[in-house]
Amino acid sequence: MTTPVAITIAGSDSSGGAGIQADLKTFAALGVYGASVITALTAQNTRGVTGIHAVPAEFVTEQVDAVFSDLEIGAVKIGMVAQVASIDAIAAALSRWRPRHIVLDPVMVATSGDRLLAAEAVNALRTRLIPLAAVITPNLPEAAALLDQPVAGSEAEIESQGRRLLALGCRAVLVKGGHGEGAESIDYLVGAESTIALAAPRIATRNTHGTGCSLSSAIAAGLAKGEDLENAVRHAKSWISAAIGAADRFSVGHGHGPIHHFHRFY
Numbered sequence: 001m002t003t004p005v006a007i008t009i010a011g012s013d014s015s016g017g018a019g020i021q022a023d024l025k026t027f028a029a030l031g032v033y034g035a036s037v038i039t040a041l042t043a044q045n046t047r048g049v050t051g052i053h054a055v056p057a058e059f060v061t062e063q064v065d066a067v068f069s070d071l072e073i074g075a076v077k078i079g080m081v082a083q084v085a086s087i088d089a090i091a092a093a094l095s096r097w098r099p100r101h102i103v104l105d106p107v108m109v110a111t112s113g114d115r116l117l118a119a120e121a122v123n124a125l126r127t128r129l130i131p132l133a134a135v136i137t138p139n140l141p142e143a144a145a146l147l148d149q150p151v152a153g154s155e156a157e158i159e160s161q162g163r164r165l166l167a168l169g170c171r172a173v174l175v176k177g178g179h180g181e182g183a184e185s186i187d188y189l190v191g192a193e194s195t196i197a198l199a200a201p202r203i204a205t206r207n208t209h210g211t212g213c214s215l216s217s218a219i220a221a222g223l224a225k226g227e228d229l230e231n232a233v234r235h236a237k238s239w240i241s242a243a244i245g246a247a248d249r250f251s252v253g254h255g256h257g258p259i260h261h262f263h264r265f266y
Contacts, residue, residue: 005033005071006224008217009064009090010079010107011040011052011116017258018044018210023077025261026217030239032224035071037063039090040082042116046209046253049116057085064093074224075101077217078129084121091128101223104133104170105216106142122146131169135189135229137216138165139176155188155197162190172229174219176212185241189233198234200241207247207257214259215240 008023016022020036027034039060043051067073076099081087094102106125108117117125126146130136143161144151146168152158152175162173177186185203189196218239222232246263 002072003033004031004074004221004224004226005035006075006077006217006220007035007037007067007071007073008077008079008220009037009039009060009081010077010213011042011082012038013210014041014043015045015209015253015258017046017252018213019080022210022213022258022261023079023217026214027221029261029264030218030221030225032074032221035067035073037067037090039086040080042080046255046257048255052082052116054082054086057083057089060086060089061093064090064097068093068097068099073097073099074226075099075103075220077220078102078104078133079213079216080107080116081121081125081129082116083118084124087121087124087128091132094132101220102133103216103220103223104129104136105212106130106136106138106146107212108142108145126168130165133170134223135172135174135219135233136165136170137174137176137212137219139212143173143175155186158188159190159195162188162195166190166192174233176215187233187237189230191229196230198237200237203241203244205244205247206255207250207252207259208244209253209256209258211240211244211259214243214261 013019024034041053173190184199218236243259246260
């Protein structure tokens, strides 16, 4: 029996709701063995981020090489990369190892509003990491920031921004609609030949910490298990909706609490 393996390359969340911790919980919940490369340590909780300590780029490279030289990686999820040097190290390492599936979540700002990507690193993200990705998963503000445009306000504008992001070299774009309005949260999967709208009821909860991290990890888990991209995205969307819906079973922290990764089990 072959064990599906996915790796997350991201920052650590000391409160356990987002970042590396959320990614590993997601992999485990979906039946995938999780490995990790830590790009930054954050001092944070459900209320916000109080400190960021970037891991030296050379050590990021060492972590990537250690994992890829031993484990058979089915998919890679990239989250918080923090700085230009880390982006360069990750791009170089992944170009050497050539994993089949890379899911890039262009993490720029935490749920609390704290900035997680240095301003000078945005262009490196565009030019070095996006072209490597099978799919990128920006929310509406992130898509706008990557394109230096206002936040899209209509379906036509969302699709237009998705196509402009596609032109940066990735194979697909999932523009997430969680920051939009209306009774449904609609994500748009934009590919070379089509755009697929994926709708789910919008859930009223403040416990959304780690939602973006977990969705991108769920997509990576599906790809690691051999699903095609559309099915991996559909299954991830269904799973994350249920995890958000169960979030209020928890009472964790005093700010934006975590989603319930293991809602299927307890």
